[in-house]
Amino acid sequence: MTPRWICLAAVALSGLISVSAQAATIQVTIDKLVYSPTEVTAKVGDTVEWVNKDILAHTATAANDDWNVAIAPKQTARLVVKKPGTVDYFCKYHPNMKGRVVVTP
C-alpha cells in the first residue's frame, strides 16, 4: 500500500467514525390516535420525530412540562432530547393518547 492509499483509507475511516457518532432520529408514528411505538428510547442529543398520519392536530406534551410539541395534521414534528430520564407524554387535545420517551445519557 502506498502512503497515498493509507491516507485515503484513514480519511474514509474517520468519515465512518464521525457518521456513527452522529445523533440518531427515532420515529414515532401517530395513526388513529395511537403513538406507535408507545415507548421509545433515545440518547441525549438524539431527535424524536413524530409522523402524524391523522387528519387531526395532535401534540406530544410532556407530563412533567419539559416540552410540548405541536404536530399538525399529516405533518411531522421533531424534538431534540436534552435531559436524561423517563418522560411520559400525552396529547393535549386527546388526553387518552399516551406515550413515553426514555432518554439515556
Next chain:
Amino acid sequence: MLIRLSAAIAAICLLTGAAYARGAAKPTDPQIAHIAYTAGQLDIEAAKQALKKSKNKEVRAFANDMVRDHTAVNKQALALVKKLKVTPEENDTSRALTKQAAAKREELAKLKDREFDKAYVDNEVAYHKTVNNALESTLIPSANNAELKSLLETGLKIFQGHEQHAEHVASELK
C-alpha cells in the same frame, strides 16, 4: 323545563339503544351516518356559541379544538358517504339530538361568564359521554360497511379524548 327534560331523556334512550332493545330495527348505515354527522355538527354549533360568549382562555381553547376536530371528522365522513354512494337519512335519533341541542343552546344563551363556562363544559362532558355510549353500544355494532365502522371506531377514540379533555377543563373551572 319538563319538555326539555323529556326531549333529553328521549334522545338519550334512543342513543343508548333502549329503543332498539325494545325490538325496533337496528339503525341502517344511512341512518348511522346521519346520526354521527349530526352529533358532530351540533358540537360545532355549541362550540361556536362558547366562542361568542366565553372570555375564559381554556374554555375558548377547548371550543376551538372542538370546531377543528369535528370539522375534520365530518369532512372525512362526507367524503366516505360520497365514495360509498350512501345518502345520510334523517331519523328519530338525529332529530331528537338536534332538538335537545337547540334547547341546550337556548338555556346556555341566558347564562353569562363563569356560569356559562361551567354549564357549557359540563354539558360537553355529558354530551360526549352520551355520544360515546351510543357509538359503543349501538352505532358501531350496527354498522354494516367496514369503512363506516372503522371511521366510527376512530371517531369513538377522538370523542373519548374530548370527554377527558372536557373533564380536565371542568376540573380547572371548579
